[in-house]
Amino acid sequence: MIASFIIAFTEWDLVSPAKWVGLQNFRELLADPLVWQALKVTTIYAFTSIPLSIAIGLLLAMLMNTKIRGLRLYRTAFYLPSVLSGVAVALLWRWLFSPEFGLINLFLAQLGIQGPSWLGDEDWALPSLIGMSLWSVGAGTIIYLAGLQGIPTDLYEAGEVDGATGWARFRFITLPMMTPVLFFQLVTGIIVALQVFTQSFIMTRGGPNDATLFVLLYMYRNAFEYLRMGFASTLAWVLFAYILVLTLLVFRSSAVWVYYEGEVRR
């Protein structure tokens, strides 16, 4: 870790000895438009995929928490995709998104719609990856389901007696009781979303026109393709700082919206 911090101040291609360049890497970084592009892509991804997957995951969990039959089957079906990851999944989705013969565009064609070329389209590539990330909402659903089942039923009974409608029950009982779980999911979601790599590397190679250039991908390129170890280390620290700031903001804000049962007594 300390080594990484020191390398950030050098110019080093691993072959010739490292050269101390002070803050030059930081200056180059600020001037590099691709760094800003990478930060933008990563931010858009995080700020759409996280809320979407939390909302959909919670909705599914609430649907499953209605004492219906076949819960185990549904749970398995929704959870299954989220245990799969890596290159095989990226390839599967590349095939689904394939412009001419991919299932999605074949389906749209049957409805008479000419689908975009998804991963090959500058405007659709990032939304495609966001949509793909929703395939693994099931993991969140399982966690929310456990959380929902932990809410004492007497709260709902009391609500019913007080005449709370469905929405009010959700807004004033379910949601507050779930905030600790949501908070935890938000934090881990940020950390995961800011470190996306495999999808963009396999499916789009950062393209088209850098539309899916995630920070980690750009860092990988600098380090292992252009052999700019110093610059890449600087980038790593920028990403770290970014994760830290976002997580701190979430932690700070948590005092306002996260409700812990134990707190009431204080």
Place this chain on the structure above:
Amino acid sequence: MAVTSPPLPSPSVTTGRSRRHRLRWFQHSIVHVLLICGTILMLIPLAWMISTSLKPVGDVYLFPPKWIPDPIQFQNYVEAVNTIPFLRYFTNTAFVTIMVIVGKTLSVTLVAFAFARLQWWGRDVLFVVMLSALMLPPHITLIPQFVLFKQLGWIDTFLPLIVPDFFGGPFLTFLTRQFFLTIPRDLDDAARIDGCSSFGVYWRIILPLSKPVIIAVIILVFNNTWNEFLHALIYLQSQANFTLSLGLRMFQGEASTSWHLLMAASLLSMLPVLLLFFIAQRYFIQGIVFTGVKA
């Protein structure tokens, strides 16, 4: 909780109940319809993958798409396995995964035991240090680690993928420690009175009582290591050392048009994870509820 309002006046009991019954039935039907639609949406990609992998080449690019391959070509799998050194990649991946599981489980439980049960100088300070390492994203150590392993001459060996995992990992250590703390201390004391050493307590008392957490750790580590890509990409160079992730990626470059073979190979590479999922689904769910992270 103060319940102040009086119980609601019940309307004529029979009609009220049957109406409520019908309402409930109606609600349940809607929930079922929604969940079934969701289930179909979730499983379609996998179904399409299986379908594609069993089709003759000509049928892969049909419009409208055909769901049931005719004839079913299991031969695709044979061809896929023979086009790339699949078996080689598979054994490489299995070797790395098994080593990582062994290393990680042993080191994590040992360190967690030391944090949870032993008294030593500087323990609490180190624990805080470990917790702060939790916040550290793994990508930050990527480059110095690479430099270190390069100097050790470990590039293009499995060592960089395995050895770090013999030194534990903050997240799983924390998790395991929390579990160990729930095991009553009386058991340790009893064992010690009977002449057990610290290691004996770890090996004979704590580990056998920690099955749930150990299984959760193993599943998590298995899944992550089996699918690992970035480190393999950086460290492995010669094809004979490739893991499945790298092999599939190369296959994609070579045969980007033979989607039926690509899907067959991808499906085969997912098979161990799928198998484990169906065998140990209960533990998967336990693990994820336990840790709050997806495997």
